[in-house]
Amino acid sequence: MLSDVRVDLPVRAVLPAVLAALRASGAGVLVAPPGTGKTTLAPLAVAEQVEGRVVVAQPRRVAARAAARRMAELLGERVGDRVGYAVRGDRRVGPGTRVEVVTTGLLVRRLLHDPDLPGTGAVLLDECHERHLDADLALAFAVEARAAIRPDLWLLAMSATPEADRFAALLGGADTPAPIVRAESALHPVTRIWAPPPRPVAPPGAGPVDRALLDHVAATVRRALAERDGDVLVFLPGAGEIAAVAGRLGGLGDVALLTLHGRQRAAEQDAALRPAGRRRVVLATAVAESSLTVPGVRVVVDAGLSRVARLDLARGLGALVTVPVSRASATQRAGRAGREAPGHVYRCWSPATHERLPAQPEPEIATADLTGFALDLAAWGRPDGTGLALPDAPPGAAMGVARDTLATLGAVDAAGRITERGRLIAAVGAHPRLARALLDGAPRVGVDRAAEVVALLAEDTVAGPGDDLTAAWRRLRGGGDAPATARWRAEVRRLRALVPAGTGTGAGRLPDDLAAGLLVGLAHPERLARVRRPGGTSYLMSGGTAAELRSGSPLAGVEWLAVAVADRSPGAPTARVRLAAAIDEATAREVAGPLLRTEREVGWSGSDVVAREVVRLGAVELVDRPLAHPDPAEVGEALLTGLRRTGLGMLEWTPAARALRERLAFCRSALGGAWPDVGDEALLAAAPVWLGPELATARRRADLARVDVAAALRRLLPWAQAARLDELAPERLTVPSGSRVRIDYADPASPVLPVKLQETFGWRETPRLAGGRVPVLLHLLSPAGRPVAVTADLDSFWRTGYPQVRAELRGRYPRHPWPEDPTTATPTRHATPRRR
Numbered sequence: 001m002l003s004d005v006r007v008d009l010p011v012r013a014v015l016p017a018v019l020a021a022l023r024a025s026g027a028g029v030l031v032a033p034p035g036t037g038k039t040t041l042a043p044l045a046v047a048e049q050v051e052g053r054v055v056v057a058q059p060r061r062v063a064a065r066a067a068a069r070r071m072a073e074l075l076g077e078r079v080g081d082r083v084g085y086a087v088r089g090d091r092r093v094g095p096g097t098r099v100e101v102v103t104t105g106l107l108v109r110r111l112l113h114d115p116d117l118p119g120t121g122a123v124l125l126d127e128c129h130e131r132h133l134d135a136d137l138a139l140a141f142a143v144e145a146r147a148a149i150r151p152d153l154w155l156l157a158m159s160a161t162p163e164a165d166r167f168a169a170l171l172g173g174a175d176t177p178a179p180i181v182r183a184e185s186a187l188h189p190v191t192r193i194w195a196p197p198p199r200p201v202a203p204p205g206a207g208p209v210d211r212a213l214l215d216h217v218a219a220t221v222r223r224a225l226a227e228r229d230g231d232v233l234v235f236l237p238g239a240g241e242i243a244a245v246a247g248r249l250g251g252l253g254d255v256a257l258l259t260l261h262g263r264q265r266a267a268e269q270d271a272a273l274r275p276a277g278r279r280r281v282v283l284a285t286a287v288a289e290s291s292l293t294v295p296g297v298r299v300v301v302d303a304g305l306s307r308v309a310r311l312d313l314a315r316g317l318g319a320l321v322t323v324p325v326s327r328a329s330a331t332q333r334a335g336r337a338g339r340e341a342p343g344h345v346y347r348c349w350s351p352a353t354h355e356r357l358p359a360q361p362e363p364e365i366a367t368a369d370l371t372g373f374a375l376d377l378a379a380w381g382r383p384d385g386t387g388l389a390l391p392d393a394p395p396g397a398a399m400g401v402a403r404d405t406l407a408t409l410g411a412v413d414a415a416g417r418i419t420e421r422g423r424l425i426a427a428v429g430a431h432p433r434l435a436r437a438l439l440d441g442a443p444r445v446g447v448d449r450a451a452e453v454v455a456l457l458a459e460d461t462v463a464g465p466g467d468d469l470t471a472a473w474r475r476l477r478g479g480g481d482a483p484a485t486a487r488w489r490a491e492v493r494r495l496r497a498l499v500p501a502g503t504g505t506g507a508g509r510l511p512d513d514l515a516a517g518l519l520v521g522l523a524h525p526e527r528l529a530r531v532r533r534p535g536g537t538s539y540l541m542s543g544g545t546a547a548e549l550r551s552g553s554p555l556a557g558v559e560w561l562a563v564a565v566a567d568r569s570p571g572a573p574t575a576r577v578r579l580a581a582a583i584d585e586a587t588a589r590e591v592a593g594p595l596l597r598t599e600r601e602v603g604w605s606g607s608d609v610v611a612r613e614v615v616r617l618g619a620v621e622l623v624d625r626p627l628a629h630p631d632p633a634e635v636g637e638a639l640l641t642g643l644r645r646t647g648l649g650m651l652e653w654t655p656a657a658r659a660l661r662e663r664l665a666f667c668r669s670a671l672g673g674a675w676p677d678v679g680d681e682a683l684l685a686a687a688p689v690w691l692g693p694e695l696a697t698a699r700r701r702a703d704l705a706r707v708d709v710a711a712a713l714r715r716l717l718p719w720a721q722a723a724r725l726d727e728l729a730p731e732r733l734t735v736p737s738g739s740r741v742r743i744d745y746a747d748p749a750s751p752v753l754p755v756k757l758q759e760t761f762g763w764r765e766t767p768r769l770a771g772g773r774v775p776v777l778l779h780l781l782s783p784a785g786r787p788v789a790v791t792a793d794l795d796s797f798w799r800t801g802y803p804q805v806r807a808e809l810r811g812r813y814p815r816h817p818w819p820e821d822p823t824t825a826t827p828t829r830h831a832t833p834r835r836r
Contacts (some may be wrong), residue, residue: 001082001098001692002044007035011183017043018156021179024045026146027171031164032183034335036159039126040071047098050154052121057107059132060262061087062269062287065124068092068101088429089459089490104134108141109429112379115145122154128167129159129226129328131363131391133373134764140388141380143171147221160335161328161360164340166188170389188338190300194219196350204305204322209241215346217303218248220346225255228344231280231299233288235333237307237322249281260284260294262461268483278729287334293339300337300345303331304353308362311369313401315545316526317568317575318369326352326361362776365392372431374402375411375418379426383416392465408594409436430458430496437523438495442503445515447496452477453519455491457564460490468554469520469564469581470513478574510587517583520562521591527563528588529580530620542595542618546574558582559702585622585683592617602625602634604642608701609635636695639704643691644684650704657709662745663729664713667721670770671728676716690715728770734825742770743776750792754779757788758816761825766794783813783831798822
């Protein structure tokens with residue numbers, strides 16, 4: 001077949017070496033820069049040397065169709081003659097087809113169906129460096145199939161980046177790696193032009209791309225149009241940025257403005273890959289990075305950004321994050337400018353920034369949802385992937401979540417082995433959750449409607465604008481968008497054929513919205529959502545994640561939603577609903593039965609104990625009713641929680657209770673740790689001990705307010721300590737006048753005795769507490785009750801301080817005694833009676 005092609009591209013010179021390597025080893029690696037012709041010429045060369053069909057695997061549908069079309073053009077034939085393609089919902093092959101270009105996902109399905117690959121003589125894995133999940137699986141399965149049952153099968157990995165040694169080891173083994181053949185550089189040179197923004201822009205992340213960078217990209221496109229000839233290919237991270245830059249490029253005159261991204265219809269994608277009669281600017285995502293020739297392109301403008309998926313394992317929600325492009329991808333992009341003639345690439349970043357870029361893009365296996373990947377491994381008989389030629393081992397946490405999901409679906413057993421139900425799910429060729437919805441939903445809503453909704457979910461690019469799934473379903477039924485409808489109907493036919501005959505013949509006639517909601521709920525029961533406020537746009541999903549509808553959504557205010565597509569940016573408080581269907585509570589209960597549970601809850605909420613019976617669908621409360629007879633122990637625990645959260649102020653601290661607590665604190669201070677700690681933290685920690693009986697009988701916060709705290713505190717004292725408390729820390733002290741004066745223990749290090757000076761006559765030494773260890777601090781008062789002296793050394797006060805006090809106060813208080821020697825005077829608490 002290659003002999004029928006007159007095009008001379010750089011890879012042609014090394015194809016004899018490639019064929020020699022395949023004949024000798026059965027496997028090989030071809031490393032060829034962009035624009036050298038590996039995608040189109042290598043398959044034709046291999047087809048001349050093997051019996052059977054040559055299957056070329058591409059990671060993207062648009063690339064598969066484009067590669068087949070280009071090879072057919074080189075042969076002067078139509079697609080479907082000697083060169084054809086097969087992608088989901090679209091296959092163009094014939095009885096004479098020798099080269100078939102397929103997506104890597106389709107190749108995985110074929111290998112799982114029949115690892116022998118009957119009728120296939122060679123498998124070429126193109127752009128294997130892109131590291132999509134299906135590409136990794138296709139490589140691993142093909143290597144094992146060749147080793148075990150098809151030693152005659154040729155395997156060729158083709159890449160534009162220099163990780164050749166890694167793939168050679170995977171194809172041939174660490175001891176005998178597969179041969180590596182390297183092609184020369186691209187036929188045409190590409191000149192790099194560094195064009196960083198004139199001022200710093202915000203780094204990429206979960207939020208929108210900085211508007212200043214989009215302004216700069218548009219300005220760079222205009223500059224490139226003015227400075228260079230030929231069409232301009234512009235790389236942007238996503239469809240949103242493509243639309244934004246397109247809006248900034250108005251007034252280009254006779255220049256056609258086209259777009260190319262994965263969410264477009266096939267016809268729109270193909271239009272960007274056909275020559276036009278005038279100059280073009282093509283705004284594209286990473287789909288144009290490799291395996292595609294956009295004709296006429298002489299200039300590339302690269303924004304330097306890429307969009308990758310990140311999975312939130314805890315919530316089961318994905319998010320699209322913008323990241324800097326890798327150096328390998330930047331090289332791929334630049335190569336688009338040199339495919340047909342010398343070209344130029346305008347890089348919207350600096351050389352210093354370029355040196356800091358990652359060498360390679362992050363493999364999808366490191367960040368993606370691995371549920372389908374894990375099911376494919378189980379279907380292959382290697383549930384954990386051990387022993388397979390996988391470029392990277394799957395992350396343990398993500399695989400754990402994937403296996404749990406598959407177990408919930410009944411697809412794998414406890415050991416991770418695939419079940420019969422799992423094989424049915426795997427045969428559907430869609431995400432396992434969608435396959436479950438098809439198989440379990442068909443008996444309830446009918447095969448046709450189940451296939452229609454699941455096809456829409458599997459091909460969500462056909463849904464069109466808006467977030468109302470049922471409205472999109474009706475539009476497709478009506479055939480309003482012919483290309484999208486054709487793709488959708490092809491997928492419907494495929495899915496319908498996979499449902500066992502006779503299924504759904506007696507299905508009830510649910511309205512469309514409930515049928516759609518039921519099917520979405522079967523696929524994603526954790527995304528059943530209830531509105532938080534009547535008429536609002538904020539919802540709580542059964543999985544516990546908050547979700548928000550877009551402003552103006554026709555679904556706003558619907559009480560229940562089944563959310564089909566949602567994403568949550570890292571750090572965002574809520575998920576964004578992209579596609580959903582209305583559902584009612586009864587249907588939600590039906591499809592998410594395992595999430596339905598009734599619980600008795602007793603706990604502290606707000607400011608008191610709450611005892612209730614709650615019916616929940618996951619995190620969504622359905623029923624809340626008071627619990628008539630809660631468990632006393634649970635109530636006690638709730639009160640204890642409330643006490644620890646609110647503090648000891650919940651209790652009624654009478655003067656007696658406060659005084660006792662202060663006396664106990666004094667004993668601990670004076671006598672050591674044998675005495676109980678009555679600080680706040682210690683009392684709260686020991687509350688089950690000293691408040692135990694009260695907690696066992698209390699029912700609400702008000703019951704704790706009636707507790708005799710003084711009596712409760714005494715439970716902290718062993719019998720021996722309780723017996724000595726009044727001796728070591730008496731409430732009152734008898735002074736020489738006979739009065740019993742209360743001691744103030746507010747400062748546990750220095751208890752205070754406030755007493756009138758005349759009542760202490762005769763005391764020679766300061767009284768002491770705690771078995772003589774601690775002197776009281778005497779606050780000696782005037783006859784009017786005002787402090788005149790503070791002392792812990794009464795003997796010294798009588799000798800040095802008293803004479804001054806006597807001199808100052810005897811004239812002011814003549815009716816009270818002021819003896820010269822107070823140590824021998826008679827104490828009194830009375831004044832001398834007035835003379836008549």
